[in-house]
Amino acid sequence: MSASQAAEGLSIVLTGSGGAGVMTAGQTLLEAATSCGLYGLMTRSTGPQIRGGEAAAMLRLSTKPVQCPDDKFDILLALDFENVQRFAAELPLDSRSVIVADPSAGEMPAFLKASGAQVGYVEMKKLAKTVAGGRISMVALGALAHVVGLPESAIVEAVAASLGRKKPEAVKASEDAVRLGAVNAPALAVPKLRISTARPAGRWSFTGNEATGFGVLKGGVKFVAGYPITPATEILEWLAHTIPQCGGELLQAEDELASINMIIGASFGGKPAMTATAGPGLSLMTEALGLAVASETPVVVVDVMRSGPSTGIATKSEQSDLNIAVYGLHGDAPHVVVAPLSISDCLFTAQWSVHLAESLQTPVVMLSDQSLGQARVVVDRPQDVTFDTKRLTPVDPIEVYERYALTESGVSPMSLPGMAGGQYTADGLTHNARGTPSSQAQDHVAQMDKRRRKIDRFDFGEHWAEIEGDGDLAIVTWGSSTAPVREAVARAREEGISVRIIALRLISPPQPKLFEAALKGVRRALVIEQSHSGQLWRYLRAHYDMAAEIVSIPQPGPLPIRPGEALAYIRKGAQA
Numbered sequence: 208m209s210a211s212q213a214a215e216g217l218s219i220v221l222t223g224s225g226g227a228g229v230m231t232a233g234q235t236l237l238e239a240a241t242s243c244g245l246y247g248l249m250t251r252s253t254g255p256q257i258r259g260g261e262a263a264a265m266l267r268l269s270t271k272p273v274q275c276p277d278d279k280f281d282i283l284l285a286l287d288f289e290n291v292q293r294f295a296a297e298l299p300l301d302s303r304s305v306i307v308a309d310p311s312a313g314e315m316p317a318f319l320k321a322s323g324a325q326v327g328y329v330e331m332k333k334l335a336k337t338v339a340g341g342r343i344s345m346v347a348l349g350a351l352a353h354v355v356g357l358p359e360s361a362i363v364e365a366v367a368a369s370l371g372r373k374k375p376e377a378v379k380a381s382e383d384a385v386r387l388g389a390v391n392a393p394a395l396a397v398p399k400l401r402i403s404t405a406r407p408a409g410r411w412s413f414t415g416n417e418a419t420g421f422g423v424l425k426g427g428v429k430f431v432a433g434y435p436i437t438p439a440t441e442i443l444e445w446l447a448h449t450i451p452q453c454g455g456e457l458l459q460a461e462d463e464l465a466s467i468n469m470i471i472g473a474s475f476g477g478k479p480a481m482t483a484t485a486g487p488g489l490s491l492m493t494e495a496l497g498l499a500v501a502s503e504t505p506v507v508v509v510d511v512m513r514s515g516p517s518t519g520i521a522t523k524s525e526q527s528d529l530n531i532a533v534y535g536l537h538g539d540a541p542h543v544v545v546a547p548l549s550i551s552d553c554l555f556t557a558q559w560s561v562h563l564a565e566s567l568q569t570p571v572v573m574l575s576d577q578s579l580g581q582a583r584v585v586v587d588r589p590q591d592v593t594f595d596t597k598r599l600t601p602v603d604p605i606e607v608y609e610r611y612a613l614t615e616s617g618v619s620p621m622s623l624p625g626m627a628g629g630q631y632t633a634d635g636l637t638h639n640a641r642g643t644p645s646s647q648a649q650d651h652v653a654q655m656d657k658r659r660r661k662i663d664r665f666d667f668g669e670h671w672a673e674i675e676g677d678g679d680l681a682i683v684t685w686g687s688s689t690a691p692v693r694e695a696v697a698r699a700r701e702e703g704i705s706v707r708i709i710a711l712r713l714i715s716p717p718q719p720k721l722f723e724a725a726l727k728g729v730r731r732a733l734v735i736e737q738s739h740s741g742q743l744w745r746y747l748r749a750h751y752d753m754a755a756e757i758v759s760i761p762q763p764g765p766l767p768i769r770p771g772e773a774l775a776y777i778r779k780g781a782q783a
Contacts, residue, residue, distance in 0.1 A: 215269060215270050216245075216267065216268055216269030216271070216273070217267075217269075218267045218268075218277045218279065218280045218282075219266045219267075219268070219280065219281065219282045219284070219351070220283050220284070220298060221263065221264045221266075221284045221285075221351075222285050223261075223262060223287050223289070224262070225254075227262070227287065227343065228343070228344030229262045231344060232264065232344040232347060234583070235362065235366055236351065236362070236365075237249045237266055237583065238369070239364070240266075240268045240357060240402075242365065243357060243404075244270075244403030244405060244406070245270060245400065245402065245585075246268070246272045246410075247266060247268045247585040248266065248273045248274060248275070248584050250265045250581070251264055251265065251582070252522070252523070260290065261293050261294065263291075263294050263298070265280070268355075272586055274549045274550055274551065274584060274586075275687075275690035275767070278769050279299040280300055280304055281304055282306075282351070282397065283300060283319070284306075284307040284350075285307070285309070286312075286344060286347055287313075288308070291316055291319075292317075295316070295318040296766055299769075300322035301323065301324070302323035302324065304325070305324055305326070305327060305395045306322075307326075307329060307393065307395070308326065308328060309328065309329060309343075310330060311332055327392075327395045329346070329388065331350070331388070334388065338380050338383045339376075340376065340381075341381075341383065341387075342380075345382075345385050345388065346385070349384065349386060349388025349389040349392070350388035350389065350391065352385070353389040354392055354395055355397060355400050356399025356402065357402065358402070359385065359386065362389075363386075366378070410587055411585070411586055411587075413583065413584070414441060414550070414580065414583045415580040415582055416438075416442045416483075416511065416553075417441065417442075417445050418550065418551060418553040419509055419554070419573075419575060420557075421449075421554055422553060422555065422556065422557025423446075423481050423561055424446075424455075425557075425558045426565075428455065428479045428481050429454065429478040430455060430456055430469075430470060430473035430478040430481075431446050431455070431456070431457040431483075432458045432459075432460045432480070432482055433460060433466045434460050434465070434484070434488065436463075436487065437513065438485060438580050439483040439488075439509065441581065442509060455478075462491070463484055463491040463492055464492070466482045466492075467482060467495040467506075467508070468495050469482075471498060471499050471506055474499075474505055475502075477623040479598075480506055481508065483510075483511065484510055485510060485512065486515045486528045487515075487518070489510045489531060489532065489572070492508060493531070493535045494537070496508065497536045497537060497538060497635065499570045500536065500542055500569060500658065502633040502634060503658070504568065505569060505570070505571075506564060507557075507560045507570075507571050509560075509572075509573045510573065511575045511576060511577060511579075511580040512524065512525060512574060512576035513576070514763075514764040515528070520765050522577070523577060523765030524577035524764050525576065525738065525765065526576060526685070526686050526688065526738050526743075527742065527763075527764070529544075529574065529714065529738065530742050530746075532574055532715075533714060533715045541658050541659050541662045541663075542570045542571065542572065542662070543569060543716070544572045544574065545572075545573050546573065546574040546711070547686065548685070550690075553575055555592055557573060559670060561596065562594040562596045563665075563667075565597070565598045566596065566597075566665070567618060567661055568599070568661075574714070575686075576686060599618055599619070599620050599621060600620055600622065600626075601620040601621075601629060602620075603626070603627075604627065605627065606628065608622065608628055608629055608631065608641070609641050609642075610622065610640075610641065611641070611657065616660070617657050617662070617664060619657075637650060638650065639654075662716050663716060667718065670713070671711070671721060672710060672713065672722075673708075674709050674725050675708045676696060676707045677705060678704075678706050678707050679705070679728055679730040680704070680705065680731055680732075680777070680781050681706070681707040681708070681731070682706060682732070682777065683711070683732050683735075684710055684736060684743075685711040685712075685714065687737065688736050688737055689708075691767070691768045692710070692770075692773050694770035694773075695771070695773035695774040695776075696708050696777070699778070699781075702778075704777060704778070706781075707725075709722075709732075719750070719751055723751075723752075726753060730756065731755060732753070733760055733780050734758065735760045735762075735768065736762070737761075737762055737763065737764055738762075738763060741761035744757065744759035758780065
C-alpha cells in the first residue's frame with residue numbers, strides 16, 4: 208500500500224521509560240483518533256516496578272470496532288531506548304513497519320534493527336527544550352499524528368481536553384510542542400488513517416475495569432470493600448468516586464480477608480455487595496467464600512487475573528485462575544463462575560453476576576484479566592440490558608421461619624435484620640432448615656443437596672455462551688481469548704473455511720445439554736486459551752461427554768494470543 212492510500216486501520220506502539228509520558232501520549236492519541244471517527248483499542252505493558260521502569264502504550268486504530276491487538280505493529284515510536292529490549296517479544300515488527308526515534312536516544316536495540324523496519328528520526332528532546340515547559344511526549348504526539356494523517360487540530364484539542372485542569376501556560380506549552388513535532392515529522396512510507404470530519408455520536412470509551420464497575424452498579428450493588436491489588440485496583444478507584452452518587456458506599460479494607468468478610472456482612476444486612484481482587488487475593492478469600500456458600504449469602508468477587516503463581520508477573524495477563532475459581536473452595540461448595548468475553552462485555556457480565564448472586568443467594572466469581580481490565584476501548588454504546596433482580600425474602604408477617612427451607616428450587620427466603628420473626632443463625636456450621644447448628648448426617652446431606660439443586664436447576668438462559676457460525680470445526684474459548692479467536696474465525700471464513708465458535712461466558716456450573724447441542728455436527732474442537740496447563744480443556748474433559756475430538760491449544764501468558772496465531776491453528780485443524 209502506498210503512503211497516499213487510506214488505511215482501514217493501523218497498530219501503533221509508543222515506548223519509553225517510566226515517567227516519560229508514554230501512557231498519557233497514548234491516551235491522547237486514542238482520544239484524537241476517536242474524534243476523527245475511528246474506533247480504537249489501547250493496551251499497556253509495564254514492568255513490575257512500582258515507579259519508573261519501562262512502559263509501552265499499544266494502540267490499534269480502525270474504521271471498524273476492534274477488541275484485541277493485531278498481529279504486528281505498523282509504527283513504533285520510541286521516546287527513548289531505555290529497557291525497551293524487555294518488550295522485544297511483545298513488539299512484533301516486520302519490514303513493512305516503521306520506527307520513529309530520537310537520534311540522541313542512543314544505540315537502537317538489536318531486535319529493532321533485525322525487524323527490517325524503516326527508521327525515521329525526530330529530535331524530540333531537543334525540540335521539547337525549545338518550548339518553556341515542553342514535554343518530549345507532546346513533540347512525539349505531533350510527529351506521530353503527522354505520520355499517520357491525523358489532523359494536528361485533533362491532537363491539539365485532545366491535549367487541551369486532557370490538560371484542562373492545568374494552568375493555561377502548561378496547556379499552551381503542550382500545544383506548541385505538538386505543533387513542533389508535526390512540522391519536524393519524518394517522511395515515511397506509511398498509509399494514512401481513513402478519518403472523518405464528522406465527530407461520531409454515541410460512542411463510549413472505557414476500560415474493562417471501568418466497565419466492570421459500571422456493570423455492578425447497574426446490577427444494584429450498594430456496598431463495595433476492597434484492598435488495592437494490580438491489576439484490579441482501577442475498579443475500586445472508579446467505584447470510589449461513582450458509587451456514592453448511586454446511594455452506595457465503598458470502604459478500603461486493610462487486606463483481602465477483611466474485604467471479603469465485610470461484603471458478606473453487608474449482604475447479610477440486605478445490601479448487594481462486591482469486591483475486586485487478583486489471583487493472590489482470591490486465594491486469601493476462598494475460606495470466606497465457603498462461608499458465603501454455607502450461609503447462602505450472595506456476594507460478587509471480581510478476579511482480574513494476572514500471570515502467576517504467587518506474585519508472578521503482576522502487570523501481565525493470563526487466564527490461569529480458572530482452577531482455583533471453580534475448585535478452590537474446601538468441601539463441596541457449589542457456586543457460580545463467569546467470565547466476560549471482551550472488554551466491553553465486562554459491563555454486561557458484571558451486571559449479570561450481581562443478578563445471579565442475588566437470585567441464587569450464592570457467591571459469584573467473575574474472571575476478568577489484565578488484558579481486559581486495563582485495556583481501553585472505543586465502542587458504540589453498549590445495548591442497555593435489564594434484569595429482574597430480586598432477592599427472595601419472606602412474606603410479612605413471618606410466622607414460622609425456616610431460613611434454609613428445603614424448597615424445590617433450592618432457593619429459600621432470606622430475611623433481613625430487623626424483620627419480626629426472621630431471626631436465624633448464619634454461620635459456617637452445618638445446620639438444619641432453621642439454621643440451627645447440627646451434626647446430623649441427614650441435615651448435612653439435605654443442605655448440600657439444596658445448595659447443589661439451586662445451582663443445577665437455575666435457568667441461565669442464552670447468556671451462558673455466545674455461539675456463532677457453523678461447520679464441523681469448532682473453536683471453544685473463553686474470556687480474553689475470545690476477541691482474537693473471533694477475528695481469526697472471520698479471516699478463516701474469508702478463506703472459505705467454515706468454523707464455529709463457542710465462547711463460554713458461564714464457566715461453572717457446567718451446561719452439558721446446551722454444550723452438546725452447540726457441538727452438534729462438530730468433528731473436531733480446538734480449545735484455545737491463555738494458560739500453561741490447558742485448564743479449560745481439562746475442565747471440559749472432566750464435565751462434558753463429547754463425541755468430537757477435542758484438541759488442547761494452551762498458550763501461557765504474558766504474551767497475548769494474536770488473531771494470526773489462532774488462524775494458523777484453524778487452518779491446521781481444518782486440514783487434519
